[in-house]
Amino acid sequence: MNSASPACRPALALLLAALLALAPAAAAAHPHVWVTVRSKIGFADGKVVSVTHDWVFDEMYSSFATQGLAKPGDLVTRDIFAPLARENAGGLAEIGYFTTLKIGGKTAEFGPVKDGDYWMEERSDHLVTFHVDLHLKTPAAPGQYFSLLVADPEYFIDFEFDDNNPIALVSAPSGCSASIAKPKPLEGQDQQKLSESFFTNLAPGTNFGFKMASRVIVACP
């Protein structure tokens, strides 16, 4: 191509310009699944030991998940849901459990999810819930504060904390309290990253969903 550069330069410039113009629009995908989150942070002997999630899915995903599983009019029970629950739980480790727990500047590691740690069921309002207990590999001292983030890095799923009782602290040292922090608006650099992502992977890269997520801040005295 080098020998052809005088002829191709304007053509290439235009081709690139056209593609760059398409890029921002191309990156603007959106989530397909919406989840309302309620989480419990478990303590033992003053240390954080577990995170328990109850995720409620939107009605479209709920009808998708329940399709073909029960007779019309019947609710899908935990037993009937067991295979789909296992399938979903099995993929959690790879995506980081959709859960980032940062304590003392470090990201806590969770052990693998075992049978009995999770279940899925259809509520009476026909919304599907997924329940899972995540256990920290090593209990961590809460320090003055730590944070919990529930998000899909690829942003296929939009996780939002429930308006009512989004977070509960179980057996926490007295004086610990939790609050929700809304996400910061994206900066110019992130938009740039979106445009670049069009050429690399057609997805804006990892961790993008994290920027969209609300964050729980737990402060302890």
Add this chain to the structure above:
Amino acid sequence: MIRFASLSRAAAALFAALVALAASPAFAQLAQRPFMVGGGEGGGGAAGGLAGWLIEMQSQLTRLIAADVHALHGNPAAIWGLVGFGFAYGVFHAAGPGHGKAIIASYMMASDRALKRGIVLAFLAATLQGTVAVALVGVAALIFNATATEMNAAADWLALASCSGVIAIGLWLTVTKGRALLAALKARFAHRAALDAAPIYADAPWRRAAGASAVVAFRAGPPDGMAATDDPAACGHLHAPDPATLETGFSWRGAAATVLAAGSRPCSGAILVLVFALAQGLFAAGVGAVVAMSFGVALTTGALAFGAVFAKRLAMRMAAGDDSRIALAAHGVEFLAALLVVAFGVALLLAAGSGA
């Protein structure tokens, strides 16, 4: 053309490797992403600015579509809202990654110079995509009462077939356009050599005649018509352009294959709407919404295909000079666009592989 034969072999080997990767158990394992919906459609997006607005619009539209399906129970007129929101959803949704849009636009850039055909192809691909979703949910859920897991598996197979097809078309285009580019390069060198050897330029260093380039730069006719409209003597041409290097390269067979490959992957959003409508006992309304969505997708994709062809025309016009030079520019653009088709196919395959 020894170099060329080895290129084809390398391309064939690459394709075989990709098929092997896709068929491997590792791929099947990776595809088990929690709470996925079939179709191999990636997430991705941002909040802020236009992108954030688009995401918010689509989230709102999804809720409005769901609300309208509920409303249909008591109010048949809600179908118009459903169709309207479905159409709007399609327009915004086609701007997302993974849709046939990028493939159709690149294909058009690689193989065509006719603006209208891009719109037809976009329309056909979007219609096929909607039809595949309706057929999948209609057959799997309505007739066989399939579960989410089974529908995901079926959608994943369709997605896999779709990306493999896109990669195959891209490789075929790359080979064809690579060959044409080489021919154009040769013609260009021959043209220069002939000019250098011509008595009137014998002592002059090679340079583009200023007058000639000005004429060409403002030429209004389509580049395809170059050979017919140019007076070779006026531009100092020593030979007419080789028709083989200026052909449009468009074939309906290739276009049909592209439509089939780009459109055979159902879209996750359409599957969700259809299953939801089915669960409400209103499958027909879901079909109406998906048809409207397909029109919306066709509108966006068609606009992009139009833009792609237009950009190429403009590029060729700016590559002012004699015919061999324009041919070279055109073939360069087409070759790059062919590579893009391969890249999109591979990216889709990887996205499907990671279960996004």
